[in-house]
Amino acid sequence: MTKNTYKKGEIQQLVSLAQNGDIKALEELIRKVQKEIYAIFSHLCERKEDVSDLTQEALTKMAKSLSQLKDTKKFKSWLNQIITNLFYDYTRQKQDKFIDIDEDKLHQIKDKLGCEPGEKCLFTEIEKLIKAALLSLPKDLRVTIVLREFEGLSYEDIAKITNTALGTVKSRIARARIKLQQELKDFI
Known part of the structure; x- marks a missing residue:
């Protein structure tokens, strides 16, 4: 997941206790992983409601x-x-490109950085560009690059999670990086 907000063995202990009723x-486990799950989905799809x-x-x-x-x-x-699996099921159902930028989220980031109204906040513009480039990727490339770059998972773990061959995972990540570089070439 994204940055862990808990100790290593803590989740295992909570899982074990929750499995025993x-x-x-279970409530504590949900509380600990909820923000991280939200962060993953926010990288995969755009609409806040989704x-x-x-x-x-x-x-x-x-x-x-x-x-x-x-x-x-x-x-x-x-x-x-x-x-x-939920993301793949969802995209099959919606056939949505997820290209709208969540303006509320970008305004929150801008507010945290202290950008004055009317002042162009460079970070917001960069955030928009990166988000748009990421969302322009086909879903198989987007999932693998998010799991690798945002979640820090190994190629092997990504292969297991996506039920894909290791070579395919490596290829998808390489293709995603190339496409992102092409999309952002004028800005990096």
Whole structure:
């Protein structure tokens, strides 16, 4: 996931307790991973409503199928698999290109940086360009590059999560990087 806000063994312990019926542990587990799931979906699709819906659906699927997870050490990969599958299902249903820029999110970033009204905030412009370039990628390239660059997963983990051959994962990441460089060539 994105930056962990918890200790290494803490999630494993919460998963184990939740699997044994501890509702408080399940609630704590959900609280700990919710922001990270949201962050992943915000990189994969643009509409804030879709990101929220997919996050809730991922949390629901996680809670319902947690008992099926055999090895608590593999929770992160298992959860990323749920997220990836939901995203693929969603894009098949919507046939959406996800190219609209979420202006609210960009304004929040600009506000955090202290850009004055009327002052052009360079970071906001860069954010828009990167987001648009990322969202212009085909979904298979977008998923692999997000899992690699934003989630820091290994090629092997991405191959397992996406149920794709290792060579294909490497190729997709390379193609995604090339396409992103081409999209952003005037700015990097």
